[in-house]
Amino acid sequence: MGSSPRDRLFGRAEDEVDPSQAVRREGERGAQTRAALPKARKNPAMTRRERRDRDEALREAERRREAGETSVDYNPNRRRGMVPLVLALVLVLVGGTFAWRTLGLGLPSFQSQGGDYDGAGEDETVEVKINKGDAGSTIGSSLVEAGVTKSTSAFVEAMAANPKVNLTPGTYKLRKKQSAESALTALQDPKNRVGGGIVIQEGLWQSEIFAKLSKGSGRPVSEYEKVTANQLGLPKSMNGKLEGWLFPSTYDFDKSMTAKEQLQAMVKNTKDQLNSLDVRADQLQEVLTKASIVQAESPAGADDGKVARVIENRLDEDMPLQMDSSVHYIIHKRGTVTTSNEDRQSDSPYNTYKHKGLPPTPYNSPGAAAIKAAANPTPGPWKYFVTVNQETGETLFSETYDQQLENEKKFREWCQKNPGKC
Numbered sequence: 001m002g003s004s005p006r007d008r009l010f011g012r013a014e015d016e017v018d019p020s021q022a023v024r025r026e027g028e029r030g031a032q033t034r035a036a037l038p039k040a041r042k043n044p045a046m047t048r049r050e051r052r053d054r055d056e057a058l059r060e061a062e063r064r065r066e067a068g069e070t071s072v073d074y075n076p077n078r079r080r081g082m083v084p085l086v087l088a089l090v091l092v093l094v095g096g097t098f099a100w101r102t103l104g105l106g107l108p109s110f111q112s113q114g115g116d117y118d119g120a121g122e123d124e125t126v127e128v129k130i131n132k133g134d135a136g137s138t139i140g141s142s143l144v145e146a147g148v149t150k151s152t153s154a155f156v157e158a159m160a161a162n163p164k165v166n167l168t169p170g171t172y173k174l175r176k177k178q179s180a181e182s183a184l185t186a187l188q189d190p191k192n193r194v195g196g197g198i199v200i201q202e203g204l205w206q207s208e209i210f211a212k213l214s215k216g217s218g219r220p221v222s223e224y225e226k227v228t229a230n231q232l233g234l235p236k237s238m239n240g241k242l243e244g245w246l247f248p249s250t251y252d253f254d255k256s257m258t259a260k261e262q263l264q265a266m267v268k269n270t271k272d273q274l275n276s277l278d279v280r281a282d283q284l285q286e287v288l289t290k291a292s293i294v295q296a297e298s299p300a301g302a303d304d305g306k307v308a309r310v311i312e313n314r315l316d317e318d319m320p321l322q323m324d325s326s327v328h329y330i331i332h333k334r335g336t337v338t339t340s341n342e343d344r345q346s347d348s349p350y351n352t353y354k355h356k357g358l359p360p361t362p363y364n365s366p367g368a369a370a371i372k373a374a375a376n377p378t379p380g381p382w383k384y385f386v387t388v389n390q391e392t393g394e395t396l397f398s399e400t401y402d403q404q405l406e407n408e409k410k411f412r413e414w415c416q417k418n419p420g421k422c
Helices: 005-010 019-036 048-066 078-102 136-146 152-161 180-187 206-217 221-225 259-276 281-297 304-316 324-331 368-375 401-417
Strands: 125-130 170-175 384-387 395-398
Touching (some): 136 180, 221 259, 259 368, 281 304, 281 324, 281 368, 304 384, 304 395, 384 401, 395 401
Antiparallel strands (some): 125 170, 384 395
């Protein structure tokens, strides 16, 4: 029998079956499909949506079988298994973003990705401005554009490694082509600040700091003198003094800030320094007192750690500290490194020639380097030291008193050759 065009397109007419038989065969094939599928486990906790998804999957499997496609197993727990995974990914992303923002770094674009220079840089310097609220990536980009550091990513990594560092807004003069770590250190040094602000140098007495604040802000000294240690949250053992807690730096105080608010900002900076060194709460004043001695006795800074060790060694052996700087504080005299016999007769508790142990409180405001040295002295056996060259800061350390006497001869010889400088 011949076939029509329709027969050639849709199959031979002889293959057609009775509709009732087709329904029967369809039912048989459906039963076979359902038998081949894994039985869904009874789950009394299954939601309506999950049951609907299961039924849709079964119907889809039957359709695919009819079409000659591979069927897909239905697993009612698969959707549930994805939920914790999705939640975990969301938490990682949110947590990562929070960490960046907590560090104050922002989410960087990493300008000039990768790479870093070595060392402290070239002699050529440039000026870089840091604005209030700048993130680490923003500062890093400014440094790259100025030619100070090689990449933003290197600077961001340096900041991430030092999360407790606080940078003061302002304009800084920095060397070109220096490492990111070196640039971060340079930005913490008030000496690199360019113009503007009130400059509070390391080692100043309270009266000197008040005078500088008054001159820079236009507020009378009396306003600063009225602010008590208690108002600033300082320990009672400070006996009302503020020395040691007024951190030396360059400050751009808003004109609306009161004397108390300015001093609070300075105290906060000191606390931040101590916290960055993990100094215990019960050792804060002790560390600052030692740091004030280091600051006064090692103004050049090269031997801070060794001077701090001399203090520790003499205290350990119950020796008087005998620091001339403590006597200078008593008589409020600057300009000389020595003291007279008369000066050293003072009964003041700050006189370390007469009284063993540490002075009652710090007697100047030490900088970051001196505080760090006091918290972590350089290991060594020294008990004596003397700066034999007041111009270069060359200082000799010794373990015995006989060695100290020899070093003092060198000091006197230098003073004789350089009158008026000792």
